[in-house]
Amino acid sequence: MTAAQTSDRADNAHGAGPFLVTNRLILSIAVPMTLGFLTTPLLGLVDTAVIGHLGQATLLAGLAVGAILFDLIFTTFNFLRSATTGLVAQAFGRGDRTEEQAVFWRSLVIALVSGAALVALSPALLTAGLWLLAPGPEVEAVTRTYFEYRILAGPAALANYAILGFVLGRGQGTVGLLLQMLINGINIVLSIFLGLHLGWGVMGVALATVSGEVIGAIVGFAIVYGRFDRTVAPSWATIFSVERLKPLFGLNRDIMVRSFVLLAAFTLMTRIGSSFGPVTLAANAVLMTIFLVAGYYLDGLANAAEQLTGRAIGARFRPAFDRALKMTATWSFALAGFTTVAFLIFGDRLVDLLTTAAEVRTEAYTYMPWAAITALTGALAFLMDGVFIGATWSRDMRNMMLLAFAGYVAALCFLVPAFGNHGLWAALNLFLLFRGVFLMVLVPRRSAQTFLSAQ
Numbered sequence: 001m002t003a004a005q006t007s008d009r010a011d012n013a014h015g016a017g018p019f020l021v022t023n024r025l026i027l028s029i030a031v032p033m034t035l036g037f038l039t040t041p042l043l044g045l046v047d048t049a050v051i052g053h054l055g056q057a058t059l060l061a062g063l064a065v066g067a068i069l070f071d072l073i074f075t076t077f078n079f080l081r082s083a084t085t086g087l088v089a090q091a092f093g094r095g096d097r098t099e100e101q102a103v104f105w106r107s108l109v110i111a112l113v114s115g116a117a118l119v120a121l122s123p124a125l126l127t128a129g130l131w132l133l134a135p136g137p138e139v140e141a142v143t144r145t146y147f148e149y150r151i152l153a154g155p156a157a158l159a160n161y162a163i164l165g166f167v168l169g170r171g172q173g174t175v176g177l178l179l180q181m182l183i184n185g186i187n188i189v190l191s192i193f194l195g196l197h198l199g200w201g202v203m204g205v206a207l208a209t210v211s212g213e214v215i216g217a218i219v220g221f222a223i224v225y226g227r228f229d230r231t232v233a234p235s236w237a238t239i240f241s242v243e244r245l246k247p248l249f250g251l252n253r254d255i256m257v258r259s260f261v262l263l264a265a266f267t268l269m270t271r272i273g274s275s276f277g278p279v280t281l282a283a284n285a286v287l288m289t290i291f292l293v294a295g296y297y298l299d300g301l302a303n304a305a306e307q308l309t310g311r312a313i314g315a316r317f318r319p320a321f322d323r324a325l326k327m328t329a330t331w332s333f334a335l336a337g338f339t340t341v342a343f344l345i346f347g348d349r350l351v352d353l354l355t356t357a358a359e360v361r362t363e364a365y366t367y368m369p370w371a372a373i374t375a376l377t378g379a380l381a382f383l384m385d386g387v388f389i390g391a392t393w394s395r396d397m398r399n400m401m402l403l404a405f406a407g408y409v410a411a412l413c414f415l416v417p418a419f420g421n422h423g424l425w426a427a428l429n430l431f432l433l434f435r436g437v438f439l440m441v442l443v444p445r446r447s448a449q450t451f452l453s454a455q
Helices: 003-015 023-054 055-075 077-095 097-120 123-133 136-167 175-195 200-225 242-273 279-316 317-352 358-372 374-390 395-421 421-440 443-453
Strands: none
Touching: 023 055, 023 175, 023 200, 023 279, 055 097, 055 123, 055 136, 055 200, 055 242, 055 279, 055 358, 055 374, 077 136, 077 242, 077 279, 077 374, 097 123, 097 242, 123 136, 123 242, 136 175, 136 200, 136 279, 175 200, 175 242, 175 279, 242 279, 242 395, 242 421, 279 317, 279 374, 279 421, 279 443, 317 358, 317 374, 317 443, 358 374, 358 421, 374 395, 374 421, 395 421, 421 443
């Protein structure tokens, strides 16, 4: 037996059954993943800065439209990460090592098949995306170049979702951090080298993304597979058992709908923003990057909530669930408040780093306060997503997302005609609030039902 296998056995034995939730346990998951996730918006900042320093608003707008397209495509498949995390966390709480591995293989196979399908369907996806976002001819040309290269990362990008979901489900925040740093670190370095140094522009930025995803998937698979205990490996019949696949596909369906609606909300914001002209569209793209910084910052704590609540349900231990919910909420709102204050003070300087276009800077300054408060309005939404994913209450999460989206559309219809781009940002903040509050009111009833049925 290898050292990795011995360590894996010890980790599983420790994870099964009742456990005490402490600040140290929460931070051991949240801090590494926060640092890892922060490399993603850092990558967005670098990509925006690389193109922004070329001094053309059209290039920046084209990159923004391309990024939205990939958010729409790849984040729709985020169920591969979320469902894997919830199911692995519950198996970890039960001490079911065989099922942990089986969930990983199911998710990985789905990821690779789906990624290959995305590449094959890429011409149709690009055509549909350009029709949906309707950029001008010059912006469309930039977006087309970016898309045609970056889509090649499809299989590797989705495989990384499955790999990350597995390590998060087992509470291995440090491994998740290393993988995120590897993927995004390679991407950042190559983006600067290819995009600026070699002068490849948006093509260089896209190829940098492909390189980071492929290398990350290879290394991540090697780490996960190398730690498997072969003595409890599932058979292929077990992995693809219809009874075992049903929960995964049910979660995948609900989380896919939820993710698609979430991306539809951001796509709608981009579409409406484009009607205000390329300068406002570019300014909103810069500010959305800042929103993503706050989002990924809070995602670390949401991941801690995922793992700990899922583990508590697997262990059938209600005290750990309640304590995890209370403590992660305290940390989330404290960090959200800090993030909002930081952006209100230093946000304008960050805008200056992202673009040299004077008109884009001036426009972004105007709407900076709206972007800054998204950390506070979104804190509960991120946390509740983590709780519902870990608990695998996917149907509730889907339904509440649809309800929040309906409220968002209503807010857009009223606020945008009256207040323009200010109304657009106000509607986004209301959408974030709706998501968090609607889910929070369901927690007492759903948790009571879940632990009662587990007895």
